[in-house]
Amino acid sequence: KQEVTQIPAALSVPEGENLVLNCSFTDSAIYNLQWFRQDPGKGLTSLLLIQSSQREQTSGRLNASLDKSSGRSTLYIAASQPGDSATYLCAVRPSGGYQKVTFGIGTKLQVIP
């Protein structure tokens, strides 16, 4: 059974800082890994999707890396802004035909102006 862990559970940083969020998973037989953002009381917004054959993906100030063999992914946020405050979730889709995705519990980020 796949288990996804995210550390830290919560993070508070001053505006402008660069930060790293961590995601680890127990079963390396994955098809892809996806990072999401969730604002309070809202659904999920997809940020970055990394296929199992890829090492990283970048979008604007966000960079996600994947080390499948060690079961780890990181989300790097550069020059953080108050608008980045949200909960960040990582989700892992297994290899094989089944599309079931396992989510981590998330990291709640607060960027202080």
Place this chain on the structure above:
Amino acid sequence: GAVVSQHPSWVICKSGTSVKIECRSLDFQATTMFWYRQFPKQSLMLMATSNEGSKATYEQGVEKDKFLINHASLTLSTLTVTSAHPEDSSFYICSATDTGRGQPQHFGDGTRLSIL
């Protein structure tokens, strides 16, 4: 980009009533949609996989007679919470994937269900 619309966004109803939640893929076809439940300060837990034209696949511990899923077309799946009780109060989110396994999942904005 791909958009998934979920309706209603918030519903409050009395115990014993049934509530229907709709999930639509607006600009793509989805043979498979997923229904998740999220309790406060917890992650999303998959409830069931909705398959167009066939029966849904429920996760262990999810009562299929209580959470009825219908996926009648390639753009619409519905979740009906039957005879809802206060313990069913939660945040329900659907997702859909465009054709091709390499595509990301797109999520609706969720439905906050409160049973009095």
